[in-house]
Amino acid sequence: MADTVQPVTMDTIVSLCRRRGFVFPSSEIYGGLGSTYDYGHYGVLTKNNIRSLWFRAMVQEREDIVALDSAIILNPSVWEASGHVAGFNDPLVDCRTCKLRFRADQLELASCGRKPSKRPGETPDCDLTEPRQFNLMFETHVGALQDESSAAYLRPETAQGIFINFKNVAQLARRKPPFGIAQVGKSFRNEITPGNFLFRVREFEQMEMEFFVPPADAMQWFGYWLEQRLGWHRSLGLRESNLRVREHDDSERSHYSSATSDIEYLYPIGWQELEGVANRGDFDLTQHTQHSGTKLEWIDPDGNRYTPHVIEPAVSIERIFVALLCDAYHEEVVGDRERVVLRLHPQVAPVKAAILPLVPRDEGMATRARALYEELRRHHVVEHDDSGQIGRRYRRQDEIGTPWAFTVDEQTLQDETVTVRDRDSLAQERLPIGGVRSWLDDALERDWSSPSSG
């Protein structure tokens, strides 16, 4: 098998997602809406897997973290207190000639509207305005009136929904610091320079966890969570050579943060933030205490009061989705045929196994394959495929990352065994048909790492 691993381009991933129905541009029949996407069947299944693996690691397997699902539209005072109304801005410049708008701090990454080989400002025709601040929150109105008093925002992060519930959760869930609150949900940002497929979109699903700790322990927990999160990304099979940690310097850190490190992935567009881990100190709880008048603090058994400090790992499903697909994508020559294979971690793969009758018109094979499919689908997402040559059916499954295929053939009719084909090694072995279910259960629980080097 010749593995022709080339650095994958974003266009290749976009076209695979499109071709196999993972992701399509949204509102396509109306010409689309900039950087907004809809997920098809395999995309939904993959996202569900990413979300539930995160939830398993962050909530289910821990005693010190509880779940929350707060509203998307919160009282607008929340965003005054958090600093988003005043400070969640990008600096923008407009070009009076080509009428395009650019981020003033990223002009070196942008292309001139008239001469895409040049940067904005580089041609004699470019006529850029002075930078001005542009708030990234989407505004909406609550109720029948549309005036200033009814203005509200779609949340730009899920974190604030957690801070404003600190008191409720600490009391009702009977937790004491150190403990965490985890939330998954949509966030919205009116990004000025969205793009690179799902990497920077205006509507995305964040997975955030706020971990409340005694102030003296904050930096220790910061280190702990950075390691935990890096380990989690490795456990999904992302290759070591494509992951690194980058510490923010003073000028880069958000207003609330006393330490931030990004876990970066080597996307086709270069090293970029996959997940951020921040020490937010007591900024948020203090701000909400001052603005709401409700004390968000902790009183220990000796009666000492303190405002917990917060360590926050924050990531979006979209950034993980793109990283996983880029890492998994391979083109190979097997024999004299090319195949595209997605070497996804089996727990991430949208379909866990395919059930294939070798000769679909053979009634014995067709009946057994159907029965096996109906048994397995009660426990796992599996597919039954009886259309086309067997080689083509294998390739269809390789392209969506299905780790195993169970083929019902002539021998099955004699000894009630099937072949299982491994997506990565292409090895085949025979199993009793009655043992397929438990074989698949065990295989899905095994540790997995990418067979590709690095």
Ligand code: GAP
């Ligand atoms: N609560 C902290 C916070 O929201 P952030 O660095 O702005 O921090 C956290 O966002 C994570 O959310 C990022 O590391 C990234 O994974 C994801 N993210 C942010 N903006 C995004 C966008 N426009 N599209 C996709 N994912 C985004």
